[in-house]
Amino acid sequence: MNDRQPGSAVPAVNMDALAERLDHSIESLEQSRPFARAGKLPRVFDIARRILQQPGGCEIVEARAQRLEQAGVFVGTDWADPAILLPSLTTFSLQSQSADTVVVEAISELRLLAVARGTYFHPSVSAEQAHHYLTQVLAINLGLLFGMTGEAEREQGKLALIGQAVVQYVAQQIGYEHVIESLIEEIWRILQQRPIQVADVRRMITQIAMCRADPNADLGGAGGGADRLISSLYGPTRACSEDPGVVVYEQRLASMDAQALQNEATGFARSMHDTGLVSPYHAAFVRFILEDRDTLLSEALGLSSTGRDCLLCYRELVHALITDGIFPETAQGLYGLALMLERGILYQPPVAPALWRQVRLPLCAEARERLQLAYGYQPQPGAWLLQGVLNMLGQPLGVGQGNNPTCQSARALSMWAYNDPDYLLQMVAWAARDNEIMMHFEGQPVSSLSSLGGVASEVTLDLDPVSLIVVPHLDRIYAEMGRLCAGREGDPHRWVNPEFHGWSAGRGFAINVDVATGKLDDLPGFVRHFYASYHPYYNGNQPLIHPQPAGIAVTDSAARFIGWHAITILRVALDPENAMRVYFFNPNNDSGQNWGDGVRVSTAGHGERFGESSLPFEQFTSRLYIFHFDPLERGEPADVSEEELARVLDGVHRTWGADRLPSDGLQAEPSPQG
Amino acid sequence: MSEQKYDPSKGYVALLGWSLNAVEAADKFDRRYVVVAPDWAEAYCKEHDIPYVPWNFERLNDRSFEIAQTLKDMGVNVAIPLFEETVEWAGAINSVLMDKPRLFGQAMLLRDKALMKRRAQLGGIRVGIFEEAHDKDDVIRFLKRVNQTLLKLDGDPNDPIHLKAFDKAGCLGHRVIRTPDEVDTIPDEEFPVLMESHLDGWEFAVEAWIHNGKIRFLNISEYVTLGYSVFVPATPDLEKYRPQITAEIEKLIKTFDIDFGFVHPEYFVTSDGTMYFGEVAYRPPGFKVFELLERAYGFNAYQGLILAFDPKTTDEEIEAFFPEEVVGAKGYAGCFGVYPRLRVVSRLEVPEETENHEYFESHELTPPLEATVTKRTAFGTHWGLVYFFGDDPYRMRDLLKHQEDLDFYV
Structure with a gap:
């Protein structure tokens, strides 16, 4: 045979x-x-x-x-x-x-x-x-x-x-050196956005560490720049620099003198604030000093005078948060805790009591199950959720939607964490304890339990703990509100956005696409109105007060239309080079995107705070299709110069608006493309 | 997009049935053409600007004259059948286009395996024992009688008989029956069928292009195992019968009164050199033999088909088109039809020894859609072909044979 x-x-x-x-x-x-x-x-x-x-x-x-x-x-x-x-x-x-x-x-x-x-x-x-x-x-x-x-x-x-x-x-x-170098650059670029979910980044760093440790992999001398990244996870301080394992490290701590402990504390804090990554050793260290050396806590969290002040005022609460929420597995929560203290939000009267509720919150079976599926059984689900709460309150712009079509829900969570933290804590409590969230749409109660189904058929597990628990509820409510708008003329976001996000979202609504035909609708008027509402030169130099939901027509790197996307406008201000920029939050996991036609969303280097995306005002406007405003403050359409207006309109016509020109629009304003 | 430049002084042909290879060959050739195919081909033809007339070949009815008239009005000179199912349509249409009513009768004869054998027998062509069966009892009776004729005693292993559908191409519906028990496995809806005695011979096929009643190119395709593998040209062992085979084909042309076109008959040659006629088809063969011929000789067999059918083709033209048989080939091209050998398969994995063999060319196998392999009752449909090309016919034959022992689906 x-x-x-x-x-x-x-x-x-x-x-x-x-x-x-x-x-x-x-x-x-x-x-x-x-x-x-x-x-x-x-x-x-x-x-x-x-x-x-x-x-x-x-x-x-x-x-x-x-x-x-x-x-x-x-x-x-x-x-x-x-x-x-x-x-x-x-x-x-x-x-x-x-x-x-x-x-x-x-x-x-x-x-x-x-x-x-x-x-x-x-x-x-x-x-x-x-x-x-x-x-x-x-x-x-x-x-x-x-x-x-x-x-x-x-x-x-x-x-x-x-x-x-x-x-x-x-x-x-x-050449190998290009590879490692650009990977390291990529990791830094993502870390600069300070995402809450850092599992992917951890995986990439671990991969570099393994390559470096493998005698068969020839890195050709590259990868030296990865030291700081690798050490931030596996050995940020002297006493753990060779990655000895948490048990050995705890034994070493027991025999350290005050100066050595002090050095450890500063080492951890520096590494954490440098990268946004927290080492499991850091958690072990913090739990250790909590017992009788908690004077080192402020140092270990790298707090400024604001944060230290807050820590001293709410010492017991912070202790409880650490004891119940910070373990080597949930070490990342320390970064959230530090930033939350720095934000001073504990001084808002309802926040501290709401966090006490969070510490003791009993979880319903559904929430426990989801957390265990995503994160495992150690530590217990409540600790994971607490870590998630700390991170969300500390890094409100670090929320990501994961691999889900739920940008609205992610945006709402981020907006509340930023603007209305006790409301967020209320949502978390309802979802995690009661497995039901109740909102109202024009006076009519909308329950997440009785809603038919969400925008996403199934919410995946690649999310931070808070999103993991709350997003499925929010998504169903959002979809239900949309259903309640069925039959109304025009875009349902007009009614849903303010009801869903809260009173601070403007009731006034502008859209430049005709819902019935999908064609552009009074684009010049829309642009002038946006300038009048948001651009400091045209609105009486009024900075934006509350973050506002807005809608973006996202395009790919070849400037082709991909879809509608929800973002939050956070502020409009001059960047270090004196150009007017819109700073916004994008619930996408990586906001550094190339939208084609020369529009590249920046996440660092143009005055962005952690987690913010930014674009020059004109470029941003050329992708905008929905914004909200306060109808009582509506002023006259801004007297935008013809050249500036034309640049914005061209930006629309060249990209997502190319096949949306209204039929009569061609005669009224011949496009320069012919 | 069709980029065809045709010669208006030559014929205008209609291709009956959809075959992309045939359309491409026609498009690159100098005859004007039109594709006659079911309406599912319309979008594709429109998109690529392929000349097209929609027609549903499923049954002959009183509208049949319509297609003949349409093509006649378009100025078409001849219709060329590409599939078994379009053979009688070509006959019907050509009888109108050429005003030769007997062409339709001829086509009907070529479509029915039982009628075909009778006609062959009447023409003095040697055929095996055959009979039509209408039910299972007929099959049992035939099996017994054949084996009695062979002087078998009770308990001796029977010689098998073959069952074939009357009007299907190639191995579709072909079963081998050895014992009366096996008769029960035949579903009732397969009847009526043609039954034939088994001929212990060497089976092979012939492709012959005919023009003005003369054979213009005759290829012998050697079957390594029926239903599994074929290669061209044949080994010298089979090619040594070429003069006899040519004589048989000439007899066939005369018996069936074939003046032009293409025939694809199958024969058995027994150990004493006697030829038995199996069946004949008036259309291109299956198993991609046309593609194998192109690989071996370099000429496009579909273009040869168009030449052989076109009434405006001249003798000089067709003689110049075809190379010299056997010696004109650059090598031997063969293909193997893969059937999964395991009952449960999870993926396609071409055996390393096949993939790395210097004769191996390419394959058309696709990953399995289902894990469980349906049991083969008749000679079923293979899952795809594997192509080989090389310079030694005996190595080719042994290589193809060896593929039967390999698993392509694991």
């Missing part, structure tokens, strides 16, 4: 013959009629796959990358326009179980390598862009690069070889 000779392994692959077959298949693709091209692709992909699975295969495919692209392997896919490719998606395609997906991605990477090396002059992407893209791809696929394979690769079988081979080949060609 088996005609193979014992000892002679699989017949050696003749790479020249395979390369010739690849050429043959490319040729038949080149000669095919466009309508029959799809039929020739499987053969090209299959032969390319076999070549890529062999040592030296990447070179063969790279040499033919230009021919492959010009023969049409990418036609009709996103890969056809390399300028819009997202490096973060390569992880999924390279680890896909579909051979064709892996192969197309691999060919695309090798094509960009040829572009980066200058051997392929590409019409739509430059060598620098290609180089930049590839470094990001490498950074995101570090696991493949260093052969750390997981479940995804096991499921892939032999296909996993391709992802690894391509990533390793690209790294060899453009």
